[in-house]
Amino acid sequence: MLAEVLLLLVLPCQAEVAAQAIALNCMSCHQLVSDASGTVIPALKSLSEQQIQQALLDFKYDKKNATLMPRIAKGYSDSELIAVAEFLSRQ
Numbered sequence: 001m002l003a004e005v006l007l008l009l010v011l012p013c014q015a016e017v018a019a020q021a022i023a024l025n026c027m028s029c030h031q032l033v034s035d036a037s038g039t040v041i042p043a044l045k046s047l048s049e050q051q052i053q054q055a056l057l058d059f060k061y062d063k064k065n066a067t068l069m070p071r072i073a074k075g076y077s078d079s080e081l082i083a084v085a086e087f088l089s090r091q
C-alpha cells in the first residue's frame with residue numbers, strides 16, 4: 001500500500017522530466033516561434049497539443065509523409081509522444 005502511494009507520487013514527476021528531456025531534442029531542430037528567416041522546419045508554438053500529438057502519431061505510423069519526423073517519431077513510445085506534445089503545448 002505504501003509502495004503504491006509512493007509510486008503515484010513519483011510517477012507524474014518522472015513523466016514530466018522525460019517529456020522535458022524529449023522536448024529538448026525537438027528543440028535542436030524546431031523553434032517554438034517562427035522567425036522571419038523562413039525556415040523550412042515548422043515552429044511548434046502555433047500548434048495545439050492535439051495537432052502536435054496527431055502529427056507525431058501520424059509520422060510514427062506512416063500516415064503522414066515526411067523526411068525526418070517518421071524516423072524520430074518511431075524512436076518513441078506512443079505515451080512518450082503524447083507526453084511531449086502536452087509538454088510542448090504548454091511552453
Ligand code: HEC
Pocket residue numbers: 022023025026027028029030040041042044047051052053055056065066067068069070072084085088
Ligand atoms: C532532425 C531535426 C528534427 C528533430 C530533432 C525534430 N523534428 Fe519535427 N520536424 C522536422 C522537419 C524537417 C519537419 C517537416 C516534416 C519532415 O520533413 O519530416 C518536422 C515536422 C514536425 C511536425 C509537423 C509540424 C506541422 O506543422 O505539420 C511536428 C508536430 C514536429 N515536427 C514535432 C517534433 C517533435 C515533438 C520533436 C521531438 C520529439 C521533433 N519534431 C524533432 C525536423 C525535426
